[in-house]
Amino acid sequence: TLGTLDGMSAFSSGRLKVEGDMGLLMKATQFFKKYSPPKAAPVVTVEDIFGTMESRVNPDGVKGIAANYGYVITGTGGGEWTVSVKDGTVKVLKGLHTPKVTTTISAKDWVAITLGTLDGMSAFSSGRLKVEGDMGLLTKATRFFKKYTPPGPEGAEEEKQDELIRIKQILSIPQRFATGPVMGKFLKAFKNKKIMANKCPKCGRLQLPPREVCAECRVRATDWVEVGPEGVITICDIAYYASPDPLSGESRETPYIAAHFLLDGCKGHETLWHELKPSDIKKAKKGARVRPVWNEERIGAITDIKYFEIID
Incomplete structure (x- = not known):
């Protein structure tokens, strides 16, 4: 804040840590005028x-x-x-x-x-x-007297400081995260328009999205079953607040529907969360039949499913 430490140097050395959109943080350097520290309180005698x-x-x-x-x-x-x-x-x-x-x-x-x-x-x-x-x-x-004005601090003089050099730069830091063997297999199947769940060998419970271990039996779920692709809505929420998309950082268009879909072959709470087609908002209700709408270009990501749509 006082200009005695460069922010980029602090970031590079690990003294300043950032979580989230680095591009937004760079814009924050233009938000405020220069900070002036408060002057020492005058000594009144x-x-x-x-x-x-x-x-x-x-x-x-x-x-x-x-x-x-x-x-x-x-x-x-x-x-x-x-x-x-x-x-x-x-x-x-x-x-x-x-x-x-x-x-x-x-x-x-x-x-x-x-x-x-x-x-x-x-x-x-x-x-x-x-x-x-x-x-x-x-x-x-x-x-008798006009208002008393306290004296300034002894030797107080405005210190002249050199104007700081500002370099406008947007940092782009490409990152890759490993999906792991279980989630990786689930996402890879999207390329072929398949939705896979893994099955617990002990209780027979399906997990969607799949997890490496059964959440109830605490044993490895190594069997795989193709489910859907059609199913029904079990829970749906209409969102009117323009929250940022966690994958892109951009604000989503509102309203949109987030829903849990119970795909054919699944039961109980074995649901997949995704979005419903925006134009289907008025038709959305529990039990409505749905099917996935796939993107033409699929890369093995959750976004390979554009959204689910209601089957008329």
């Missing part, structure tokens, strides 16, 4: 608050006032000050000089009141701010 008062005088606020205001600031960074107001001018003096009203408060609370994070009246009511003398004069002091 009681000394600075009193030191800037003369430059922050509000002429209308001090008009007609002639009095000395004493401040006793306790705790770390505290001290004693006198704000002398006379003839429309303000002088800030160290120490107490015959004040007509004196405010006593901790350094922490004085800074908070100045910054607006602590209400002065609340501090007075709770006893955190104490007043001796003419309370009426003190209420007028709230109009």
